[in-house]
Amino acid sequence: MKFTFVENSWDDYWTKLPLTIQNRKGPALFNFHNSKEDLLLPFMAPYTLDTKALAKDYLGVPSHLKGGKLYYTDYGFMTAAMFYNKKLWKEAGLTDKDFPKTWDQFRAVAKKLTKTDAKGNITQAGYNFNGKYDAMIMGLNYQRGGLLYKADKKSINFDTPTTIASTKFLVDLYNLDKVGSKDFGTDANASFGQEQTAIVYNWGWFKNYLPDNFPKLEWGVFNLPSPYSDKAPFAYDRYNGESTFGVNKLAPADQQAVAQDVVKFFVTNEDVIRKWSMMFGCFPAKNSLRADPIVIGDPLTKELSKIIDRTIWPGVIPGPIETDLKATLQEVLYNGMTVEAAVTKTQKQLERDLKNIDFTSVEDQYTYFKDLPKYAK
Amino acid sequence: MSYTARPRPGRLRVNRGERTLRNTVVVSVLAFYAVFLVYPIIQAFIGSFHLWNPLKGQFHFIGWENYADALTEDLFWTSMTNNLVFTVSVVATRVGLALVIALAISRVKHLKSLFRTVYFLPVISSLIAVAFVWRLIYEPNVGLVNKTLALVGITGKNWLLDPDTALFAVVVMTVWKDLGYAVVLLLAGILNLSPEVFEAAAIDGASRGQVLRRITLPLLNPTVVFVVVTSLISYLQTFAQIFVMTNGGPGTKTYLTTYQIFNEAFVKYNFGSSSALSFLLFLVIMVLTWVQLRFSDAESRA
Numbered sequence: 001m002k003f004t005f006v007e008n009s010w011d012d013y014w015t016k017l018p019l020t021i022q023n024r025k026g027p028a029l030f031n032f033h034n035s036k037e038d039l040l041l042p043f044m045a046p047y048t049l050d051t052k053a054l055a056k057d058y059l060g061v062p063s064h065l066k067g068g069k070l071y072y073t074d075y076g077f078m079t080a081a082m083f084y085n086k087k088l089w090k091e092a093g094l095t096d097k098d099f100p101k102t103w104d105q106f107r108a109v110a111k112k113l114t115k116t117d118a119k120g121n122i123t124q125a126g127y128n129f130n131g132k133y134d135a136m137i138m139g140l141n142y143q144r145g146g147l148l149y150k151a152d153k154k155s156i157n158f159d160t161p162t163t164i165a166s167t168k169f170l171v172d173l174y175n176l177d178k179v180g181s182k183d184f185g186t187d188a189n190a191s192f193g194q195e196q197t198a199i200v201y202n203w204g205w206f207k208n209y210l211p212d213n214f215p216k217l218e219w220g221v222f223n224l225p226s227p228y229s230d231k232a233p234f235a236y237d238r239y240n241g242e243s244t245f246g247v248n249k250l251a252p253a254d255q256q257a258v259a260q261d262v263v264k265f266f267v268t269n270e271d272v273i274r275k276w277s278m279m280f281g282c283f284p285a286k287n288s289l290r291a292d293p294i295v296i297g298d299p300l301t302k303e304l305s306k307i308i309d310r311t312i313w314p315g316v317i318p319g320p321i322e323t324d325l326k327a328t329l330q331e332v333l334y335n336g337m338t339v340e341a342a343v344t345k346t347q348k349q350l351e352r353d354l355k356n357i358d359f360t361s362v363e364d365q366y367t368y369f370k371d372l373p374k375y376a377k
Numbered sequence: 378m379s380y381t382a383r384p385r386p387g388r389l390r391v392n393r394g395e396r397t398l399r400n401t402v403v404v405s406v407l408a409f410y411a412v413f414l415v416y417p418i419i420q421a422f423i424g425s426f427h428l429w430n431p432l433k434g435q436f437h438f439i440g441w442e443n444y445a446d447a448l449t450e451d452l453f454w455t456s457m458t459n460n461l462v463f464t465v466s467v468v469a470t471r472v473g474l475a476l477v478i479a480l481a482i483s484r485v486k487h488l489k490s491l492f493r494t495v496y497f498l499p500v501i502s503s504l505i506a507v508a509f510v511w512r513l514i515y516e517p518n519v520g521l522v523n524k525t526l527a528l529v530g531i532t533g534k535n536w537l538l539d540p541d542t543a544l545f546a547v548v549v550m551t552v553w554k555d556l557g558y559a560v561v562l563l564l565a566g567i568l569n570l571s572p573e574v575f576e577a578a579a580i581d582g583a584s585r586g587q588v589l590r591r592i593t594l595p596l597l598n599p600t601v602v603f604v605v606v607t608s609l610i611s612y613l614q615t616f617a618q619i620f621v622m623t624n625g626g627p628g629t630k631t632y633l634t635t636y637q638i639f640n641e642a643f644v645k646y647n648f649g650s651s652s653a654l655s656f657l658l659f660l661v662i663m664v665l666t667w668v669q670l671r672f673s674d675a676e677s678r679a
Contacts, residue, residue, distance in 0.1 A: 011643075015432065015643070018432040019432065022434055038433070039430075039432045039646065040433075182535070182538070183538070184517070184518065185518045185519075186516065186535075191518075196518065319644055320644065323640065326626070327625075327627075327628045327629060330626050330627040331627070331628040334538050334630075335540045335627055335628045342628075349452070352446075353647075356647065
């Protein structure tokens with residue numbers, strides 16, 4: 001057997017792959033991301049492995065079944081955490097006991113980490129979320145029981161009191177608490193790397209971005225705070241599964257057979273799953289690795305292990321959702337729109353952009369979905 | 378008796394080899410344009426009447442729905458308005474500045490070539506690279522603009538995210554990049570004007586201002602029209618600098634039609650909608666070009 005590997009950049013890959021597959025020149029086995037399910041699922045062959053047995057070994061398998069068949073599943077769960085600068089943390093007189101558990105505690109910590117010059121201009125942001133609204137808002141909503149989709153599991157549910165409250169919370173962090181500024185750089189990640197920002201929200205991939213781009217930076221991780229001091233949030237944030245491979249149903253039968261074997265090898269090999277999960281900043285979906293010493297020994301996955309069961313997968317997030325959400329907070333912070341108007345505008349744009357995309361919410365498959373009435377208003 | 382064929386009077390004698398070469402070149406060029414220009418345009422036009430996602434083989438006829446959606450969408454009118462504001466600002470600034478600079482260079486006795494080269498250097502630089510550099514120049518914390526302003530005690534703005542400055546910050550970058558091309562064209566136009574006309578004007582005692590208003594500018598009109606029309610066509614299709622510098626933000630303040638076209642196709646995979654937007658933009662460009670040419674024709678006749 002000969003394996004030929006072809007590399008492409010991220011954007012090129014998702015254009016070239018479906019076109020080559022359609023023209024029967026595509027690979028038998030390919031890297032897959034669930035945000036591209038709408039494009040690629042029509043060309044994928046179901047796995048031939050025992051899905052019931054797989055469901056016992058892996059979290060999240062039932063949510064990926066389509067008509068009883070499995071075309072991909074998650075090898076790892078990526079979600080969000082707060083990354084902080086250890087040096088700035090220490091300079092502010094903070095210790096390991098000061099990691100905030102609630103957003104009120106977070107605001108106090110962020111204020112301590114903020115520095116300004118004589119004119120009141122921020123020189124060090126305690127917390128910087130410039131460019132991150134689209135990533136943060138869904139998580140903040142979930143914490144308060146705000147689902148992304150309506151009861152029909154198809155319609156977007158953005159223009160809600162929860163979204164307005166979550167957005168106002170973010171605006172207040174800048175305008176009232178003054179822990180950062182909309183004008184303090186345009187890229188929170190670069191600002192964090194340059195040690196101008198003490199805390200930044202990011203997903204797990206950030207743990208590899210930092211040593212690649214800012215190798216001297218000393219950073220740590222703590223979990224997202226909760227809005228509540230007396231109960232857990234409905235979900236700390238959403239997670240997205242990093243997916244197993246796709247098998248090309250238009251490839252020759254012998255190549256498909258080999259691809260299916262590779263999939264089986266991949267999902268049954270603990271070393272590979274551990275390595276891949278750690279490499280991409282994910283918490284392994286394989287149950288046998290949840291208490292693995294290497295996983296628990298990593299600063300990111302150690303934190304995530306405490307809350308991973310309390311993160312929700314809404315289903316595939318169609319591309320336009322993230323794109324349309326980016327503009328919302330900009331409309332408020334830079335263009336002077338009210339939060340209500342900006343959220344309503346985004347809802348209309350989302351409805352337009354999603355009308356021809358096929359997706360179904362799986363929020364109701366979340367383990368703690370039954371607790372929703374305690375949170376949703 | 379032998380008969381020798383002679384070419385008809387006034388007709389070039391072309392041998393067989395040259396004829397073959399000529400035909401090969403013409404056919405090749407036609408084939409190239411047919412495949413890479415005409416066919417894609419026809420395909421896009423047909424696609425604009427379809428719900429079209431080639432990445433998943435979707436191609437359903439929906440009539441005028443894409444056009445109706447575009448024309449009833451606020452974002453389309455926002456992007457078109459931004460497009461017109463951007464284009465008019467760039468064209469007016471570029472042509473006005475280029476004219477002043479070209480006139481100045483035309484009066485320089487030495488080192489004309491040096492000035493031409495200096496102004497043309499940004500033109501030959503990569504647009505993407507220049508856009509990235511200017512994005513850094515505008516960066517509110519570490520960018521050159523704000524650092525320079527800070528030296529004289531002025532607090533700079535968040536140029537690319539301030540709704541009042543974002544679009545014009547991109548205008549400034551675009552003018553800086555493309556000014557040299559207009560300078561070179563206008564300078565060539567000025568240097569090609571007949572010296573006898575100016576000598577006659579000097580003899581008649583015309584002042585410099587009168588020479589400029591009554592002779593130089595009217596004679597330069599065809600060149601100016603050419604620069605304006607080509608600029609209009611080009612800047613109504615601006616994309617790269619928006620993609621690199623602002624991504625259409627803050628909000629949709631720098632959303633141009635071309636950026637919307639890109640988003641529809643490569644973010645939302647809605648190629649039918651993207652094609653419809655392309656043809657709407659094409660119509661706008663066509664109308665504006667026609668208006669401009671009629672206007673300049675009327676001026677010339679006057």
